[in-house]
Each structure stands twice: as C-alpha cells, then as structure tokens.
Amino acid sequence: MAGGDRGSSDAAEAELRQGFETLAVAQPDPSAAVYEVRLNRPAQRNALSPTAFLEIPRAMALLDRLPSARAVVLSAAGPHFCAGIELGALGNPLDTSSKVADPAAAAEGLRRAILDLQAAPTAIERCRKPVIAAVHGACVGGGVEIVAACDIRYCSKDATFVLKEVDMAIVADLGALQRLPRIIGYGNTAELSLTGRTITAMEAKEMGLVSRVFNSKQELDAGVAKIAKEIAEKSALAVMGTKTVLLRSRDVTVEQGLEHVATWNAAMLRSNDLKEAVTCFVDKRKPVFSKL
Template identity: 35%
Template structure:
C-alpha cells in the first residue's frame, strides 16, 4: 500500500492503477516514483496483467511534481560541487527509470487523462503506449515556467508522438495543449465528454487487448519500441530474432478460434520472471 495510488487486477487480467490524492491534485513527491516503478515492475514480473490502465481521481489527472519537493532534503538536488553533481545525475537516472518502467513493461499501458496533465504527469503520460482524454483536459510542459528544463523523458518522447515543432512550442512556452488540439496532433487517441465516459472507453480498449494473445501483444510492443528507437534495417533484423523466439502455432490456433467465435481467447499468462539477487 502507498499514499499515492491504488492498484487492482481484475479477472480479465486488466490492471488498474488509479491516482488517489485529488486534494493534492495528485502531485508527485519523491516517494511516488519508486512506488510507481515497483508496482509496474511487479506486474511485469508476475505475468498477472495483460494491460495496465492508469487513471486518476478529482479535477485533474496530476499537477506534476509537488513544488515543495525542490526544497526537500530527500530530493538530493545539491549541485554545489563535482561530487554532488555526480550524485545528482545518479538520482535523476533513477527517477527517469521509474517512467521508463512503463515503456519497458511487457504489456500495453493506457493513460486516461481528465483535467490537467501537467509537468511530470506529462512525462508519465508520454511513457505510456496510448493516451485518452476528457474534453476539458489539457497538457503542458510546466517545468519551463519554474526555470528548469523538463528532465524525466517528456522532451525525448514527446516529439516521437507529435510533430517536432509542436513539441518544441510546448517545451519553450509552457502553453497548454487542449484536448482538441492533442487529438489532432496525435497525442491522444480519443476525447470523451467526461471522466466517467473516459474510463469506460479506456476499459473497453483494455478488454480488447486483454482478449488477445499476451505473447503476441508483448511481441508487438517489443517490435514497435525497437522500431521507434532504431532504423528500418536494424528493426527488421530484430524482428527475425523476435519472431523466431515467440512464434507459437498452438497460441495462434487459440487466437484463430477466438476470432472466429467472436469472443476473447483463452490464453495462458506469460511466465513469471524471477529477478536475480
């Protein structure tokens, strides 16, 4: 248990991580990051989840990093000398890794955004596979407003999702991107009228994914991520190795039967992963 979110997994293997601090606008303090990382990597290792939905409560999805974090001794933000700067880099890499856990998870991650998705929350959303929003939602790179460069992945991921010029406009100005414009730019897959309709829509998509072969879904995510980060020739070579590792005619027979019967397939979960050490 933690103070930031609740996590459930239903009988369809849909995991739901819901931010639960609406009175604090679901802001992120230092303890949030390892809690999120451990929750996502726990699902990754167990094989219990076939898809993860991240949603929120209250008026806003998240207002990003809690401002008092920057005055906290726990944040390890000292850059006063060379040794301190090396430690700063190590701390920052660890924080980045907490959102990279979403990108590396062996299941798709769907993000449902209502209200503001601000600062560090956009770093989180950008690390997800797909994003969906309510009509009043907005997205902004808030860090520029407080005199810092966004540093948890949004600058690296955002221009892989939306046109580079728009990503730069957001990074340089801190202006809000409306849900309507986010949809037109491809940042979100759909816009729904309110939070209830949003979650219902995202859960429908999640059920579609959960009904497919988890082996094929994981392979698809691995191939898509590799192709995003590499050239076509390298990605095709990786695809040969990947497909030879996961090609399973029994799994395909189950999928074909489910498709013909127009119902979710009955597939074994992915095998648990045991971490060394």
C-alpha cells in the same frame, strides 16, 4: 505454469495487496485481466512526491510479473490527473549550505537524483504489458512526462496539458523531450516545451498526443476499460511482442527493426496461441489463449 513462475506470481500478488501510499492498484473487473494504477493524492492534485517516484516503478514491476495482468490503465483520483513534480522532490538545488564542499560532487548528487526520478516513466515504458493513460483535468509537467511513457493515451474533454518547466527556468528532464518528438513530432514538442503554453484536449488530439477525446470522465473511464479489456483478451505473447518491437523499432533504423521482429517471430510463431487463433477463426469461436 512452472513452480518458479507460480511463486513469482504469488509474491507479486501478495505485494500488491500490501498497498501503496501514493497509488491505488486494483483489478476493477475480476473477469477482465486489466489492472488500474491510479494516482491517489487528490488533495495534492496528484503531485508526484518522492514516494510516488519509488512506488510507480514498484507497481509496474509487479504488474509485469503478474500473469493475471494483461493490460494496465493509468488514471488518477480527484478532479485533476497530475500537478507535476511536487516542490521539494529534488530538495533545494539552490541551497548552498550543503555539507558537500566540492561543487562537482554536489552536481553529481543532483544528477543521480534526477536519474532516479527518470526511472518512474521508464518503468511504465519497460513494463511488458501495454499501459493505457486515461487523463482528465490538468496534466502538468511531470504528469505529461508520465503520460508520454504510456503506450496509448486517451483523455476527457476537460483535460489540459502543459509543460511548465521552461517557466520555472529548468529543462524538462523526465523524458518528455525524448519521447514526445516521436509521438507528436519535433515542431509540436518544441512549441510546447519552449512556450510553456497550455493545450486543450482537442489540440492534444490534433497533435496525436491522445488517440481519442471522451465527453466526460465517466465516459473516459468506461471507454478505456472497454479498450483495455479487448486488448487483454488477445494473445499475451502477441501483445507483449508488439509492444517490444514497437519500442525497439522506434529507437533503431528500419533495417535493424526488421531484423529484430524477424528474430522475435522466429521464436514466437510456433506458439500455441497462434494455433488457437487459427483454429478459432475457422471454428468461429472465441479463443482461449495461454497464461504466462
């Protein structure tokens, strides 16, 4: 690893050790290149506070830079995954006592505040490492929008999902309406977002919101840890490249997506990881991939 890369890695590790107010970030198994980012406000049902919206992007950026992190699990402490956005996170948009006299200026301030909140799920999506959601209990509003930004989603049998914004007379604005149609289809997204109804874990599985339902939180934690470790043992170049191409191809035409993956592999197919994978397949041994 180059000196600059080592310095960046050391700085990321040092900042992670400083800790967070609303998150718990740890490497549960030192032998696995997997980090867990846990929403850690169980007394508030992990409602997303203004501080959480600042800390999620910071944690994701640090893990993106950390070579020892090859996969990330997003989970939550306590009986529920997330109660949504904490009341007051955007202030009171109905408050007319603001010192800003111009309504347009006040609206622009609110718009900028919403864009700042959107940065949290976007940071999950942009993290080069795959982010796996492990959902249990209630996942409400902003929690669903956070989950929608993850690469893979699993849940326990007790999990429920609901987009409640329509019942609060607002439009979901953190990315669910943009990301969910690509995950569960337009019709399912329209039903969930327009009715505000709660769906069960099995309904989420049938829609494709989650890939698998585990019988309990304990089984969920163990199962997701195993899957994350298996992903982390693969070539980091291949895993990060796959995530990059998937996201790029989601938002462009098939032709543009094919052009992008051709360009990516033109640069990456001569990697040492590919040589190692081929050699190990022939030798029937476990590969040891390069660290980034």
